[in-house]
Amino acid sequence: MTAIFPHKKAKALKAGSRRPAKELCSECGLCDTYFVHYVKNACAFINQQIGALEQQTHGRERLTSRQLPILENPDELYFGVHQQMMAARKVEPIEGAQWTGIVSSIAIEMLNRGMVEGVVCVQNTKEDRFQPMPVIARTPEEILAARVNKPTLSPNLSVLEEIEKSGMKRLLVIGVGCQIQALRAVEKQLGLEKLYVLGTPCVDNVTRAGLQKFLDTTSKSPDTVVYYEFMQDFRVHFKHEDGSLETVPFFGLNTKELKDVFAPSCMSCFDYVNSLADLVVGYMGAPFGWQWLIVRNDTGKEMLELVQDQIETQPVTSQGKRQEAVQQSIPAYDKGVTLPMWAAKLMGVVIEKIGPKGLEYARFSIDSHFTRNYLYVKRHHPEKLESHVPEFAKQIVKQYKLPE
Ligand code: FAD
Ligand code: SF4
Numbered sequence: 001m002t003a004i005f006p007h008k009k010a011k012a013l014k015a016g017s018r019r020p021a022k023e024l025c026s027e028c029g030l031c032d033t034y035f036v037h038y039v040k041n042a043c044a045f046i047n048q049q050i051g052a053l054e055q056q057t058h059g060r061e062r063l064t065s066r067q068l069p070i071l072e073n074p075d076e077l078y079f080g081v082h083q084q085m086m087a088a089r090k091v092e093p094i095e096g097a098q099w100t101g102i103v104s105s106i107a108i109e110m111l112n113r114g115m116v117e118g119v120v121c122v123q124n125t126k127e128d129r130f131q132p133m134p135v136i137a138r139t140p141e142e143i144l145a146a147r148v149n150k151p152t153l154s155p156n157l158s159v160l161e162e163i164e165k166s167g168m169k170r171l172l173v174i175g176v177g178c179q180i181q182a183l184r185a186v187e188k189q190l191g192l193e194k195l196y197v198l199g200t201p202c203v204d205n206v207t208r209a210g211l212q213k214f215l216d217t218t219s220k221s222p223d224t225v226v227y228y229e230f231m232q233d234f235r236v237h238f239k240h241e242d243g244s245l246e247t248v249p250f251f252g253l254n255t256k257e258l259k260d261v262f263a264p265s266c267m268s269c270f271d272y273v274n275s276l277a278d279l280v281v282g283y284m285g286a287p288f289g290w291q292w293l294i295v296r297n298d299t300g301k302e303m304l305e306l307v308q309d310q311i312e313t314q315p316v317t318s319q320g321k322r323q324e325a326v327q328q329s330i331p332a333y334d335k336g337v338t339l340p341m342w343a344a345k346l347m348g349v350v351i352e353k354i355g356p357k358g359l360e361y362a363r364f365s366i367d368s369h370f371t372r373n374y375l376y377v378k379r380h381h382p383e384k385l386e387s388h389v390p391e392f393a394k395q396i397v398k399q400y401k402l403p404e
Contacts, residue, residue, distance in 0.1 A: 007189060010037035012161075021045040024381070026178040026205070026265035029134065029155030035186050042185035044178040045265060048388045053184045053276050054081055058297045062275070064392045077392050078363055079285070080275040084295040085359075087286035088313045097147045098227065099291050102311065103174060103281050104147045106198060108140045109306040110172050116196060118163070120173040121146035122154050129226065130211055134159050136166070146174075148227060149200075152208050153263055157182055160190070169193040176202035177271035184276045196299060199277025201284065203266065203369055204230070210261045217257050218248055232288050232361050234348050249348035256336035267376040268384075270393040272366055279303045285316055285362035292316070292362070320356035322364035327400055330371050334403055370396050375403070 012032050019025035024045040031039055041047055051061045058081040079085065094101025107119045118136040123146045125131040132154035137143045156179045163171060171192055173183060180199055187195055206214060215222035219238050227239040235247040274280045279293070279300030286292035295301050356364045374397045377385050389397075 005189070007034050007037035007186075010034040012036055021265075023264045024268055026263060026269075027153040027155050027207075028179045028182050029158035030160070030182045030186070032155055032158040033161040035157070035160050035189065038186050038189070042182045044181035044271070045268065045388075047185075048270075048390060049185070050181065050271060050275050050390045053181065057184055057276050057278075062392060064395055074363070075359070077395060078366055079273050079294055079359075080296065082294045082296050083298075083301060084293075085285065085316045086293050086313045087290040087316055088293050088311045089290050090307075090311055092310070094144070094147060098149045098229070099283055101147060102291050102293070102307065103198060103200065104143055105307050105310055106279070106281075106303050107137070107143045107172055107174060110196065110303065111137075111140060111143065113306070116170045116172045116194075117168045118166070118171055119143055120156060120159055120163075120171065120175070122150050122156060122174075124150055128208075131208060136162060136168075149229075151205065151228065152211050153205055153265070154179075160186070164191055170196075172196040172198060174198045174200075175277075176200055176205070177274045177276075178202075178265060178269060180274055180276045181271065196303060197277045197279075198303065199274030199280045201273050201280065201282035203269075203272050203365070204262045205266045206261055206263055210263065213261050214258060217254050217261075220246060229283070232284060232286075232357070233352050234355065249345055251348060252345065255333060259336055264376075264380070267373055268381065268388065269373060270370060270388075270390050272369060284365055285359045287314075287317075287358065290314070316359055318357070318359035320354065320360050322356040322360050322367060323399065325351065325355060326364060326367040326371065329368055330400060331403055333368075333372060334375070367396060367400070371400050371402060 012034060013019060013036055019031050020039050021043050026045065030036060030042060054061045060081065062081045063076045088102060090100035090102060090105060094104055097104055107121065110116045111119060118138050120134065121137050121143060122132045122134050125133050130150055130152055132150040132152055134154060134156045135142060136159050137146060156175045169192055180197055215225055218236065219225055221240060224240040225238050226241055229237050231237050234250050238246040240246065278297055279295055282292045284292060293304065295304055370393050374389060377388055
């Protein structure tokens, strides 16, 4: 006879032991729990199933040019199934949040109104502001303690066993694409009445050691960095402990040194915009200083409505043309070309003036990362290329000429 919960007999893999996805593992945390039983189906890097999970979550897959010519549906092809997109910011930003704190505010409202009993989010350890520590927050203070990005791979799903054992029935999970893909795959086994998913886009994540190398190579004062972001003005912004801001143009990054700093999982990821979340909160499709919201389904709409009186909004816009800049950057990145700083700064100023903005900037970033990642999978895991790259990503990559 088959057990009702066969996973409960499985044993979590010990931290540090090899994961089934091997070097592509993003340390999402699933394998730290008895849900490892489902890993071959659930892991985003073993079984790419975004289309099937879009169907399960949103009731349909995103439209690709199979249904419509590429130029007629660029929004859905790029940004996934959605009802609405907008730019938004909190009227009173949360101090110390990554942007204005829309993510933390929604989570707090959901808890305060009794819509959920707990929120899966990521705090940091006492010793290290960048070392992620996933928790199930049960108070607004615990949610606030998780604000701001931990720009490192985070085992968010390591708390899944705790959720099932706690008997919680209504839960909010905050997470990035690879975590959410595995979560959606085991959602039905969690015994929940309602799962809400608040996602952020995610790209170029690193291990803790990789982060140190990135900070040491790029910032003038790596030990005092409290926050950083790759911004729409084509610069990396580092915020330091004393509140000062340091900016470094993308084109001045030491690409040769940094080439293998990003985790192999992130070099082979095609779910930049968190296709399976109910609501996505990022920044890259919005004007500088604003956040970018993608409402994917009715659950996401319900979540956003909770903070309508705390935010101001404006429609998303799109300006410029990205394709030429993307095409030129492909061989430059591939060869690890680094410009001298004066040239990088000049290029940054020019491209900021005439380069892509709003949704076109988001497409620029998606195109640049998908072409890079496609080449990475082709070269390092050719046997996975066909099944691992989703159809929408293949169509995006096809617009460009790639080196062998
Ligand atoms: P806050 O209120 O500060 O809350 C941040 C939330 O993020 C917290 O609830 C915390 O639990 C969660 N979190 C922090 N670190 C992690 C982690 N490592 N894994 C999972 N969850 C985490 N947006 C873009 O538009 N383009 C990008 O390229 C992009 N890259 C990102 C890369 C990473 C690693 C992360 C975590 C986010 C990224 N984002 C990106 C999203 C963006 O930086 C903000 O997180 C988002 O706009 C929310 O801002 P906020 O002020 O509302 O969040
Ligand atoms: Fe396991 Fe997650 Fe790593 Fe896949 S990415 S092997 S599910 S821990």
